[in-house]
Amino acid sequence: MSGFIRHNSEALKTLRQRGESQTDWEWIRQQEQAGAEPDMSDPDDAEVTEAEFREVLHKRQRGLQKSPVKVPTNIRLSPEVVQFFKADGRGWQTRLNRVLEEYVGQHS
Numbered sequence: 001m002s003g004f005i006r007h008n009s010e011a012l013k014t015l016r017q018r019g020e021s022q023t024d025w026e027w028i029r030q031q032e033q034a035g036a037e038p039d040m041s042d043p044d045d046a047e048v049t050e051a052e053f054r055e056v057l058h059k060r061q062r063g064l065q066k067s068p069v070k071v072p073t074n075i076r077l078s079p080e081v082v083q084f085f086k087a088d089g090r091g092w093q094t095r096l097n098r099v100l101e102e103y104v105g106q107h108s
Contacts, residue, residue, distance in 0.1 A: 070097075
């Protein structure tokens with residue numbers, strides 16, 4: 001068992017904000033300045049075969065939706081609206097869709 005603890009990105013962000021991150025950033029900066037390259041080898045990891053690699057690649061491909069729940073469309077929006085929703089990163093179209101659904105719910 002390695003000494004690693006796994007956290008998702010939200011948990012890591014919260015830990016950093018609370019000053020509870022246990023990452024030794026000073027050591028990392030020193031290693032970078034010294035020109036050290038990350039060691040990506042793990043003696044406990046087995047070598048991945050070509051067949052295993054292809055299987056993983058195949059599984060990651062996404063196909064068409066079985067029954068589409070959204071209608072593809074083109075829409076012109078003001079730059080301010082697009083910038084507002086994109087500012088929060090990935091999922092901006094989903095957030096915009098939620099706002100529009102809320103509006104429809106209130107006005108129908």
